[in-house]
Amino acid sequence: MSSPGVHGPPTGGNVRIARQEQRVSLAPDLLAAVAATLEEWQAAGKIGRLWARDPTLWTDGDEARWLGWLDVVPRQLEQAPALAGLASELGREGFTDALLLGMGGSSLGPEVLERTFGRVPGRPRLHVLDSTDPAQVRSFESRVDLARTLVVVSSKSGSTLEPNILKAYFWERVSRVVKPENAGAHFVAITDPDSQLHREAAGQGFRRIFFGEPGIGGRYSVLSAFGMVPAAILGVDVARLLAGAEEMAAACAPSETVERNPGVVLGAVLGTLGRAGLNKVTIVASPPVVALGAWLEQLLAESTGKSGRGLVPVDREPLGGPDVYGSDRLFVYVRHTCGVDGTQDEAVEALRQAGRPVVEIAVDDAYDLGREFFRWEIATAVAGSILGIHPFDQPDVEASKVATRELTDAYERTGSLPLETPLLEEDSLALFADASYAASGLGMAAGGDATLARCLRAHLAGLTPGDYFAVLAYIEMNEAHESELKQLRRIVRDTRRVATCVGFGPRFLHSTGQVYKGGPDTGVFLQVTCDDPVDLPVPGRSYTFGVVKAAQARGDFAVLVERGRRALRVHLKGDATEGLRALTRVVATAAA
Structure with missing residues (x-):
């Protein structure tokens, strides 16, 4: 079946699908797979079943109650x-x-x-x-x-x-x-x-x-x-x-054929490529709409990341040439027609010419967000069906909440969190890890000559094709920290050719935390915590905001360990910004 919205590279001009410009460029084998998926959706009347809230489209669970x-x-x-x-x-x-x-x-x-x-x-x-x-x-x-x-x-x-x-x-x-x-x-x-x-x-x-x-x-x-x-x-x-959302809803309705349905086409690409191992959905957005990526992160990760499957969204990773990316990437370029970044255009076109899968969606102004919100909600529901998961629950988010609650309850009883002993300390950095991973993943034997750089080198050496590297940063989210973490990501991406993610804690716990714990076991995690020189009380409680954040970080780390994830934690002592710079330097040494 030929889809007017899906093309093989490098041909295919801009094609409007149901009044919204959406250009999909795929290699011939992926193009055929997506076309087969769309044919199957058309033949089985699945768009109508989605709008009829038929739970058998997914896991035959309670999906129907979540389609309001x-x-x-x-x-x-x-x-x-x-x-x-x-x-x-x-x-x-x-x-x-x-x-x-x-x-x-x-x-x-x-x-x-x-x-x-x-x-x-x-x-x-x-x-x-x-x-x-x-x-x-x-x-x-x-x-x-x-x-x-x-x-x-x-x-x-x-x-x-x-x-x-x-x-x-x-x-x-x-x-x-x-x-x-x-x-x-x-x-x-x-x-x-x-x-x-x-x-x-x-x-x-x-x-x-x-x-x-x-x-x-x-x-x-x-x-x-x-x-x-x-x-x-x-x-x-x-x-x-x-x-705008109403217009997109009409375009995604059962009255439209699948190949003219923008939400279903996008969902078919996400789900089909995700099932084939191209599950690192790399979001590139023009400066005026760059904030959309954080919303997409939650929608994709929390909806699909479960039962060992899922899409791993990659937002705000620095753009590179085609050779720095693995074969597990799908690039989505949300291009603002009135706020184009020429560098992004050139980089995405280079990816397209190199045969990388690219979805390009054009938006004209801020009010197009209404259309995009609905487009992506439909697409995520479709991708969830193709992946065979329940896209409306989040079973693994609760695990971190329970672990945090146990720690804050203990603090209110005893006045302190359990003592921790770092594996090693170097200047302003302290390293923590689960004992079994320290021995098997890092090769740290009792009395061994370990350094922070050697431990991080062993940690990064575990990255293999198809893996991703995620920094879980329980520090203030500000421009200085984002800039430093961008540099750290670039180092790991360029030397290991893997996707890189950053989440600021605790907000990512309600977003990408689901796919990190419930999705594919392909993540290598570096949790970053810091001192809180000035803390704030929580009225009516004996604990403080700093204690809550520490409990959330510890609870998060404990669940990662429990799920067998490869995880290290580095604590920044003293000034967090200086500590982050020191950590980036150590990572650069370890990755070299």
């Missing part, structure tokens, strides 16, 4: 006038900032909207805080005048640890500024009906409580209240954004 996102757009369009009214109300009352507290699906969509649209004149600046790192919490607090700030507490379940302790912290801080009896007017909640947060917000007199839909999972919720309320506060024209 398919028809959420019309319901949200009905709410658009009320949301516009909220935005005007905040402007009249002089609110200059809005601080959203959330994790995963509650924070990543709003972050994409804020970073893509920027500040809208006459509307509050939106800040999205999804960290327990004390330095990051302090940094966000310092950016706003709490007397003129709206705090948006966003949590689907209403019981998630991070937004709950952030809410407690900022409730206390706002109460000091505007008096306790006035604090509620500075808070808005977004949550599912009858959640713990719903009850607390009602009791504390929050200005508004917006409800999500129980039939929509967090990572699919951006077109529901979890994305549209922050969008309205930011000053986005919600009706226009949703109109």
Whole structure:
């Protein structure tokens, strides 16, 4: 079957699929495999089955209850006038900032909207805080005048640890500024009906409580209240954004043939190539839409990374020439037609000419995000079917939460976390590893002559074709740290020819953490932790934000070890930025 949206390299001009430009370039064998998948979807009426919420399309489990996102757009369009009214109300009352507290699906969509649209004149600046790192919490607090700030507490379940302790912290801080009896007017909640947060917000007199839909999972919720309320506060024209999503929903409907269905074609490429081992979905995005990658990371990783299968998203990795990449890559280029980066264009074209699989999606402006959100949700559901997994659950995310809870509970009983002993220490760096991996993976015998560089060299030597390297950084997410980690990634990618990922903790636990623990056992992990010279209390608890972050890092590491993953941890003593630079130097030595 010939698909007008799928081409073999190097031929094939821009082809519009159902009103949205999507160009797919594949080698002949992959082209044939995707075409066969599309034929099978057409013959078996699978698009109709998807829209009919047929769970047998996946694992015949509870998938049907999680497909409310398919028809959420019309319901949200009905709410658009009320949301516009909220935005005007905040402007009249002089609110200059809005601080959203959330994790995963509650924070990543709003972050994409804020970073893509920027500040809208006459509307509050939106800040999205999804960290327990004390330095990051302090940094966000310092950016706003709490007397003129709206705090948006966003949590689907209403019981998630991070937004709950952030809410407690900022409730206390706002109460000091505007008096306790006035604090509620500075808070808005977004949550599912009858959640713990719903009850607390009602009791504390929050200005508004917006409800999500129980039939929509967090990572699919951006077109529901979890994305549209922050969008309205930011000053986005919600009706226009949703109109784009509605257009894409129509293009992905059963009335369209599979080869003209942009979401199904994309999902067929993702699933078919993923099943063939090309499962490192490498996201390249033009500068105006670069933030979309973080949302895609969660959608792809948390939806597909389970039962030993899954797509590993690779976001913001520095671009290189075709020769630095392994054969396990699928490149997705989200190209902003009015914000083109010539260097990206040249690099992607070189990849295409070298026969690398490339999907190129054109967007024209920020409002095209509505279309992209829906396109990718359909594509992920399709890819999940092809991979044979349940794309709407996240069984391995809970494991880290349980491990963290055990540690924080122990802290509240004893006043301390369990003592740890590093394998070795060098200047500002301390190395930790599970004893069995230290002996087998690193070759560290008792009394052996080990150095940090030798241990890291042994760790990196375990990388083989098809593996990936992930840095799990429990440090403040800022430009300096991102820049240093980009350099570290480049070193490993260029010397080992493997995909590289970075996740800032604890936010990645609600995103890529699922595929790291439940997906293919092809990851080599380097966890990075740091001292917290200035900590912050959690009101009503004996532990602090720094203790919570430490417990999350330890819990995360324990689950990786439990799952048999290859993992090391390096702790940065003293200044985190200087420690990260020292670590990059050691990695460069180890990789040479």
